[in-house]
Amino acid sequence: xxxxxxxxxxxxxxSFDVPGLSKLRPxxxxxxxxxSAKKPKEIKHExxxxxxxxxxxxxxxxxxxxxxxxxxLDKCQICNYSLLLENGKRHSEVHHLxxxxxxxxxxxxxxxxxxxxxxxxxxxxxxxxxDLSGNDVIxxxxxxxxxxxxxxxxxLSRENITYQYYGRMG
Numbered sequence: 442x443x444x445x446x447x448x449x450x451x452x453x454x455x456s457f458d459v460p461g462l463s464k465l466r467p468x469x470x471x472x473x474x475x476x477s478a479k480k481p482k483e484i485k486h487e488x489x490x491x492x493x494x495x496x497x498x499x500x501x502x503x504x505x506x507x508x509x510x511x512x513x514l515d516k517c518q519i520c521n522y523s524l525l526l527e528n529g530k531r532h533s534e535v536h537h538l539x540x541x542x543x544x545x546x547x548x549x550x551x552x553x554x555x556x557x558x559x560x561x562x563x564x565x566x567x568x569x570x571x572d573l574s575g576n577d578v579i580x581x582x583x584x585x586x587x588x589x590x591x592x593x594x595x596x597l598s599r600e601n602i603t604y605q606y607y608g609r610m611g
Contacts (some may be wrong), residue, residue: 499542506535509555509595517557518590519569519578524557534561538571538597538605551598554589564605575602 515531516523524532536554539546546552556564563569571589572579575597578587 499548501541502548505548505550505553509535509550509553512592512595513555513590516555517560518555519560519587520557521590522557532558534558536561536564538601539608544604544608546601546604550595552601554597570605571597571602573602573606575599 510533513533514523515533517533526532533555534557536556537546537548537552538554539552541548541552554564560569567581569578569580569586571577572583572585576589577585578589580586
């Protein structure tokens, strides 16, 4: 603990009572914590408990996703980054502008962007989105931060662009 005056450790103008700390002599003090001795011992588990669960999920068209990743060579349509894995393979993710499932999005290429993991998460949380033209990536304040790259006739539907622009806002 280091302080220059005696009121440094005050809260609502009342001084704390810190054992071993002079309220009259500013300086550097090394205090021993008595809390660490009272810390309960962590219980270690060799194997986490496994449970059985049943889930319902939307059946995705894996081939369309694979085709999109191949079209862009696993490179992000925003930053052109491709995550290179230890095994030499590349990794990218496909983002659906209008999520499939509850939000009624389709699993077609007119609803898909190939993104790096960071940009995918930013789109998922609506921190980034496409402007209404579908060509520019904008931030929360509407500032253009990048241009979206499209290859070989890959186009997004106006409906999906509009949905992600307005529908994910709140």
